[in-house]
Amino acid sequence: MSENAPVISAVDLVKEFGPVRALDDLNLSIAPGEVHGFLGPNGAGKSTTMRVLLGLLRPDSGTIRLFGRDPWRDAVELHRRLAYVPGDVELWPNLTGGEAIDVFLRLRSRGTGRAFDPTRRDELIERFDLDPRKKTRTYSKGNRQKVALIAALAAEVDLLLLDEPTAGLDPLMEAVFQEVIHEAKAAGRSVLLSSHILSQVEALSDRISIIRSGNIVESGTLSELRHMTRTTIEVQTESPADELASVSFVHAFHTEGSPSTGERSVFEVDGDHVGEVMQRLAGLGVHSIVAHPPTLEQLLMRHYGDDLSARGVSTSTQKKVS
Amino acid sequence: MSTTVSTTQHTPSPAARQATLSGTGTLLRFMIRRDRIRTTAWVLGIGLMGFYFAHAVQVVAESQEELLSVSGMYADPVGRMMVGPGFGMEEPTHERFYSGGYALFIYILTALFSAFTVVRHTRSEEQTGRAELVRANVVGRHATLTAALILTVAANLVTAGLVFAGAASAEYSLTGSALVASGSLAVGLFFASAAAVSSQLSESSRGASAMAGAMLGLAYVIRMGGDMAEVGGNALSWFSPLAWAQQTAPYVEDRWWPLALPVGFAVVLTALGFWLSTKRDVAASLIPVRLGRSRARPSLGTPAGLAAHTLRGGLRGWGIALLLTALMFGAFAQTMVDAADTLPEEMGQMFAGEDMMLGYLAYMALFMAVFVGAAGVSGLQQLRGEESRGRAEYALSAPVSRLGWLGAHLGVLLAGLLLILAVVGVGMGLGAMASLEEDGGRWFGELFLAAVLQAPAVFAVVGIVTALLGWLPRLAAPVGWVLIGFAGVMASFGSLLELPEAVTELNLYGHLSEYPVEEIAWTPVLVLSGIGIAGLVLGLLGWTRREVNRV
Ligand SMILES: Nc1ncnc2c1ncn2[C@@H]1O[C@H](COP(=O)(O)OP(=O)(O)O)[C@@H](O)[C@H]1O
Numbered sequence: 034m035s036e037n038a039p040v041i042s043a044v045d046l047v048k049e050f051g052p053v054r055a056l057d058d059l060n061l062s063i064a065p066g067e068v069h070g071f072l073g074p075n076g077a078g079k080s081t082t083m084r085v086l087l088g089l090l091r092p093d094s095g096t097i098r099l100f101g102r103d104p105w106r107d108a109v110e111l112h113r114r115l116a117y118v119p120g121d122v123e124l125w126p127n128l129t130g131g132e133a134i135d136v137f138l139r140l141r142s143r144g145t146g147r148a149f150d151p152t153r154r155d156e157l158i159e160r161f162d163l164d165p166r167k168k169t170r171t172y173s174k175g176n177r178q179k180v181a182l183i184a185a186l187a188a189e190v191d192l193l194l195l196d197e198p199t200a201g202l203d204p205l206m207e208a209v210f211q212e213v214i215h216e217a218k219a220a221g222r223s224v225l226l227s228s229h230i231l232s233q234v235e236a237l238s239d240r241i242s243i244i245r246s247g248n249i250v251e252s253g254t255l256s257e258l259r260h261m262t263r264t265t266i267e268v269q270t271e272s273p274a275d276e277l278a279s280v281s282f283v284h285a286f287h288t289e290g291s292p293s294t295g296e297r298s299v300f301e302v303d304g305d306h307v308g309e310v311m312q313r314l315a316g317l318g319v320h321s322i323v324a325h326p327p328t329l330e331q332l333l334m335r336h337y338g339d340d341l342s343a344r345g346v347s348t349s350t351q352k353k354v355s
Numbered sequence: 356m357s358t359t360v361s362t363t364q365h366t367p368s369p370a371a372r373q374a375t376l377s378g379t380g381t382l383l384r385f386m387i388r389r390d391r392i393r394t395t396a397w398v399l400g401i402g403l404m405g406f407y408f409a410h411a412v413q414v415v416a417e418s419q420e421e422l423l424s425v426s427g428m429y430a431d432p433v434g435r436m437m438v439g440p441g442f443g444m445e446e447p448t449h450e451r452f453y454s455g456g457y458a459l460f461i462y463i464l465t466a467l468f469s470a471f472t473v474v475r476h477t478r479s480e481e482q483t484g485r486a487e488l489v490r491a492n493v494v495g496r497h498a499t500l501t502a503a504l505i506l507t508v509a510a511n512l513v514t515a516g517l518v519f520a521g522a523a524s525a526e527y528s529l530t531g532s533a534l535v536a537s538g539s540l541a542v543g544l545f546f547a548s549a550a551a552v553s554s555q556l557s558e559s560s561r562g563a564s565a566m567a568g569a570m571l572g573l574a575y576v577i578r579m580g581g582d583m584a585e586v587g588g589n590a591l592s593w594f595s596p597l598a599w600a601q602q603t604a605p606y607v608e609d610r611w612w613p614l615a616l617p618v619g620f621a622v623v624l625t626a627l628g629f630w631l632s633t634k635r636d637v638a639a640s641l642i643p644v645r646l647g648r649s650r651a652r653p654s655l656g657t658p659a660g661l662a663a664h665t666l667r668g669g670l671r672g673w674g675i676a677l678l679l680t681a682l683m684f685g686a687f688a689q690t691m692v693d694a695a696d697t698l699p700e701e702m703g704q705m706f707a708g709e710d711m712m713l714g715y716l717a718y719m720a721l722f723m724a725v726f727v728g729a730a731g732v733s734g735l736q737q738l739r740g741e742e743s744r745g746r747a748e749y750a751l752s753a754p755v756s757r758l759g760w761l762g763a764h765l766g767v768l769l770a771g772l773l774l775i776l777a778v779v780g781v782g783m784g785l786g787a788m789a790s791l792e793e794d795g796g797r798w799f800g801e802l803f804l805a806a807v808l809q810a811p812a813v814f815a816v817v818g819i820v821t822a823l824l825g826w827l828p829r830l831a832a833p834v835g836w837v838l839i840g841f842a843g844v845m846a847s848f849g850s851l852l853e854l855p856e857a858v859t860e861l862n863l864y865g866h867l868s869e870y871p872v873e874e875i876a877w878t879p880v881l882v883l884s885g886i887g888i889a890g891l892v893l894g895l896l897g898w899t900r901r902e903v904n905r906v
């Protein structure tokens with residue numbers, strides 16, 4: 034396998050559970066050292082993808098390769114090189130958190146001839162503020178997740194498969210999580226990080242894939258994705274900017290404030306027409322202007338928009354006009 | 356909604372009682388909805404069984420002669436040990452035969468139903484965290500337990516009604532029939548309230564069910580000792596809720612007052628359950644949580660270590676319960692010898708050999724082995740639980756092969772079961788040695804061997820269930836329990852059922868020779884072991900081929 038061959042490569046994966054098509058021609062590729070955000074709403078197929086990657090489920094069709102090998106056939110060999118944090122961490126209730134972590138580290142170091150290094154483990158326990166002497170059945174979801182995260186991050190592996198790893202963590206711990214993922218990246222590890230929490234993926238990922246109903250609808254770096262989407266502009270102008278409302282690449286136009294304080298217009302512009310809008314605004318006398326890059330909510334809205342409109346809900350984000 | 360919550364919660368004393376119960380009705384409806392099939396199946400099942408027993412005895416023993424000969428077995432010590440104190444068996448009628456021989460099985464099922472239902476709606480709910488959701492709504496502190504008890508009592512009332520109707524439809528005396536039905540109700544109340552207490556004591560639903568189950572087992576074993584000793588039972592028979600129901604002597608003496616005992620205890624235990632529940636937080640238990648080690652022992656970090664950790668608790672529980680039962684069975688040996696001396700010759704023929712004592716021992720070994728098989732099925736069911744709860748998936752994400760994972764668990768389970776069989780043998784042996792006036796040492800050896808020789812039957816059960824675990828995992832536990840239940844029924848009153856041979860052949864426990872009455876026969880040993888090995892191989896093969904936790 035050459036240096037830059039993808040760590041994960043999935044081509045046209047299909048997985049059906051009876052009538053449910055959990056994966057529908059899914060394509061995914063992750064390069065070595067990349068942190069890849071795997072974004073999608075509940076039921077989109079994120080966990081199913083993870084379980085196919087682990088060789089726990091067998092795809093109905095399509096090919097999947099981890100480090101160039103088949104995860105169903107070569108599970109044990111591949112698992113030496115990866116660590117997994119399940120979406121719903123269930124631990125053995127009579128083990129303490131510390132014991133549960135050690136079980137995984139020891140299972141990993143078996144057969145490698147080297148004992149695991151407890152310093153990294155202890156450091157992570159400290160940083161995640163976990164009491165390792167409590168039985169896991171007394172842990173909250175967040176604490177069980179910490180156990181799985183520490184067990185995964187303390188391991189010497191090339192790939193981390195993290196299924197919604199911070200769903201139960203408080204904001205402080207989420208910050209710790211971001212730090213340790215940056216460290217993992219610095220150490221050259223690849224990470225597949227699934228989430229429906231957008232800010233998290235945004236902050237950590239080199240590339241992002243958006244999954245919806247088992248299919249990747251969008252994939253690329255954040256800036257590539259932004260290019261395909263809309264920029265939000267808030268502007269205060271001398272004369273009213275109302276004329277923009279009817280322009281085809283301007284969306285969700287509305288105005289706020291009163292003539293006395295100056296009129297403020299808020300709207301979205303398709304990514305590739307920002308320049309044109311700027312020229313038009315210049316002629317209106319701009320007092321102040323703020324432009325926001327699209328948030329991941331907006332990225333998603335674009336893909337779920339047709340679902341929503343099908344249900345008769347307006348896809349416009351213009352909701353707050355009072 | 357939120358306003359009513361805060362006001363009711365902060366209102367002091369006068370309304371407090373009502374507040375702790377608010378939401379009971381809603382919860383009850385919710386429980387009934389959730390349980391509509393399960394509860395209906397239990398109630399109808401028990402009712403039908405009562406109906407079947409009441410009518411079947413008239414078919415099994417049509418003439419007075421036949422009646423005399425079949426009820427003879429319930430009059431002698433081993434028969435009494437299995438089914439009850441044997442009231443009126445010297446002058447048997449169909450109704451006496453029905454209540455003396457079969458009512459106990461109705462009582463046992465009622466007890467199981469009641470205990471499981473209460474645990475299911477209280478502790479299991481808390482364990483899964485659903486209780487917190489419910490309680491965050493307008494639900495008083497005592498509402499869950501109250502609703503669970505109401506549901507259980509109501510189901511028990513219907514069951515009792517059906518049991519009464521079943522007996523009455525067979526034209527049995529109404530008073531006696533009402534006593535049998537009331538006995539079933541009283542036993543149900545007792546075990547529902549016992550479960551209300553155990554649910555407070557243990558943190559897991561498995562623990563709570565196990566505690567209630569152990570209590571039922573103990574009740575059974577105690578009445579075995581009492582009823583075996585004398586016709587009508589001795590003092591021991593007054594220490595078991597199952598025996599209390601039987602002491603009403605339906606269709607013979609027709610006395611109501613023994614039912615005051617289970618009902619009285621039910622009231623006290625229910626009050627205790629409510630009181631205990633105020634002494635703890637939601638999802639916490641009264642048995643305090645201790646801190647453990649922060650580092651794992653090296654042995655834990657291997658598939659076998661993990662398997663041992665997972666299965667150890669359950670195996671230990673079965674082991675202790677079965678050791679105590681074995682000691683007790685062993686200790687009944689002298690009673691058996693004494694009773695045999697006083698029995699008419701032909702009674703002894705009921706047993707496989709002319710020597711009552713040998714027959715008793717062979718029978719005990721078989722009976723205990725059925726329970727060891729139950730421990731095996733329960734262990735395999737636990738493995739299925741490891742899978743469906745996602746722990747198997749998580750463990751397999753480490754470099755552990757599927758073969759290694761299941762192989763390790765099966766290895767631990769089989770070693771544990773063999774150890775339990777040996778412990779059961781030692782227990783029966785020690786009990787017999789302690790009680791027997793002559794030849795205690797010889798019996799020790801015989802009993803130990805008799806228990807261990809049952810291993811192939813247990814192995815075959817484990818093999819079959821493992822094969823299903825590999826290929827049709829959803830069937831594994833149900834089939835396993837059917838195998839065990841069938842073996843239990845055949846061991847208890849198989850000879851009475853007059854089933855066709857093709858059916859009795861299906862009893863995995865029916866093939867081994869009855870050591871020490873008979874010589875050891877090697878063919879069944881080999882065949883059963885072959886079934887066991889084939890099942891294990893098939894199961895491992897299926898497990899490495901099928902997807903993990905594909906519901
Ligand atoms: N074992 C299973 N059996 C049947 N359906 C399943 C199973 N696992 C997942 N699904 C279905 O597949 C779809 C994708 O689920 P999942 O991968 O868990 O989504 P996500 O992790 O993105 O929330 C859902 O519709 C889910 O109901």
Ligand SMILES: [Mg+2]
Binds near residue numbers: 080081196197
């Ligand atoms: Mg998921």
